[in-house]
Amino acid sequence: MHRRDALVEELRAAGSLSARELASRLGVSKRTVVRDVAKLREAGVPILLDPGGYTFARVEMVKRAIDRALLGRRVLLIEYGDGKGTVTSRKVEPSICLGGRGGHWYLVAWCRLREDVRVFRLDRILSAVVTAERFPEPGRARLATLARDHAGIPARTS
Incomplete structure (x- = not known):
C-alpha cells in the first residue's frame, strides 16, 4: 500500500489524528506527514486541520x-x-x-x-x-x- 493511501486509511479509521500520531503509525517523520497531507489536499482529498489534528471534511x-x-x-x-x-x-x-x-x-x-x-x-x-x-x-x-x-x-x- 502506498504511504499516502495508508495515511488516508489511518484517518478514516481514527477520525482525527495529529501529525505526530500519524508519523508514529506510518513510521515516517512529522515533516513527511505534513508534506503528504499537502499533496493529498492538492489531489482533492478533503482533509482538514482542526484542534484535534487532521480529519476529513464533514x-x-x-x-x-x-x-x-x-x-x-x-x-x-x-x-x-x-x-x-x-x-x-x-x-x-x-x-x-x-x-x-x-x-x-x-x-x-x-x-x-x-x-x-x-x-x-x-x-x-x-x-x-x-x-x-x-x-x-x-x-x-x-x-x-x-x-x-x-x-x-x-x-x-x-
Missing part, C-alpha cells in the same frame, strides 16, 4: 456513517438543513442509493419523517449517527412499488 464523515449504516442495515439519525436553511432531525433507512452527480453526493433513502423516499444532499447533512436499530431488507415487492410510484417523477429533496 461530508466525508457523513459518507462514512452512511457506509456503516448500509453495511449493517442500520437506521441513520440525521440533522438535515434544507435549501432554505431549515434544520430537521430525521430517521432514515439508507437502503436505496448513495451516489454523486453534478459535483454533489446524494443519499436516496426512506425518510420516516415524510414516510416517503427522499433525496438528501450530503453537504446539507449536518450530522449522521448510526443507530443500533436495524431496518428490514427491502423485498422485491417493496422495491417494485417504490420504482413504480417514483418512475418518471423528478427526485424530491428534503
Whole structure:
C-alpha cells in the first residue's frame, strides 16, 4: 500500500489524528506527514486541520456513517438543513442509493419523517449517527412499488 493511501486509511479509521500520531503509525517523520497531507489536499482529498489534528471534511464523515449504516442495515439519525436553511432531525433507512452527480453526493433513502423516499444532499447533512436499530431488507415487492410510484417523477429533496 502506498504511504499516502495508508495515511488516508489511518484517518478514516481514527477520525482525527495529529501529525505526530500519524508519523508514529506510518513510521515516517512529522515533516513527511505534513508534506503528504499537502499533496493529498492538492489531489482533492478533503482533509482538514482542526484542534484535534487532521480529519476529513464533514461530508466525508457523513459518507462514512452512511457506509456503516448500509453495511449493517442500520437506521441513520440525521440533522438535515434544507435549501432554505431549515434544520430537521430525521430517521432514515439508507437502503436505496448513495451516489454523486453534478459535483454533489446524494443519499436516496426512506425518510420516516415524510414516510416517503427522499433525496438528501450530503453537504446539507449536518450530522449522521448510526443507530443500533436495524431496518428490514427491502423485498422485491417493496422495491417494485417504490420504482413504480417514483418512475418518471423528478427526485424530491428534503
